[in-house]
Amino acid sequence: MIKFINTPIFGILITIIAFEIGLFINKKTKVSIFNPLLISILIIITFLLKFNIDLDIYNKGANFISFFLGPATVILAVPLYKQLDLLKSNLISIVVGICVGCITAVVSVLYLIKLFNLTNSVGLSLVPKSITTPIGIEVSNNIGGIPSITVVAIIITGILGAVMGPFICKLFRIKDKIAVGIAIGTSSHALGTTKAIELGETQGAMSSLSIGIAGLITVFLAPLLIKIL
Template identity: 40%
Template sequence: MNFLTAVASLFGTIAIFYLCKMLYKKYQKEWLTPMLITPIVIILILLLTGTTYKSYNAGANILTNLLGPATVAFAVPIYKNFNLLKKHAFEIFLSIAVGSVVAITSSFMIALVVGLNDELVHSLVPRSVTTPIAMDISNMIGGSPTLTAVFVMTTGILGSLLAPFVIKVCRFHRPSSRGLMLGMGAHGAGTSKAFEFGELEGTFSSLAMIVAALISIVLSTTFFPAFEHLVVNILLP
């Protein structure tokens, strides 16, 4: 029975995702994005059938383990457009470095204002990094990798939903601007959205996501501990 549940959860998740993807392609509504609808449908099915998350995850965790290879696969469009990216290397690195610092500090300050405990604070800090790396960072700084994955997904979904509005209001016409914003602000989900705008947008978004992850690893073990000590022990004794 457990084996059948695991198999059903794996292939059922894939089937639901592709059905949601077909629905999104047909109607092109932002709120129908598969990243948003798929989890909702799965949660409803689990509630209606009385299936525990542990039983469901016994098969679905195979998809979670594929996050690492999926992240590496984003390097393909980067390689194809390497000359273009090399040309703008300084601007790209500087903007992503600033974005990473802002993401970490804003997440930390929001958590403090809301009054979250230490585990939740450290789980929220890496929310602007792609899931596999964010979970590792969370583990390093004392957070809960599972909670971090939830925060990352929420950030990615909201970022990809708000992206068209932000692009329109701020008048981001250049592929580099659109791509870097989506990759830095919404990582994997943002990169998927960026490719809907065009290959160059997707390429810059892939670069932003990967570089942001590398920078965030360094910042989380150097800048963040010092910043946390400054705020908690000196500014807010």
């Protein structure tokens, strides 16, 4: 058993089992807060703490799964391709909307850092919270953040976006499918996009588009706004 725990297969197996449990609970309850990713994270943390298993041992296998984050994000371009004509006819509005969303995401975090008097490294780790994990980690490294904190912030932001995004759109009577997709994708990256895809093909496509553009804009925008503010 000890030899098995020290192999990469252990981390991969535990991750898959935990996520399958999360999917089962989510399908049975049909409650947005019971997000499969959130449930799987809680299960894995509880399991590691209960059996006193070192995180480095788990990461031997979990790192293999993390490696596929980039390719998995690229796959989201498929629904976008199906809505290419819609993208071309609304290009300016879409790009402006994503830019405004990125600026709002970064500026709001910078002012919260000042409001709560957070240390530079911790505060700066929260700046890339609204972009996809592979890009967010690189942005965090470049601006002096702590990547592990950034990953947690990205996951929490994504789950909250998936849960609260549709509700907020209904609250403010945002019915345009393009606007809904752009709002969810720009604010809550891939996790939010999974919810946008459930809402409709157009929402999913626009949300998928927002992930890549928001990531690129934040890469250039975050260091600049940090210097200004």
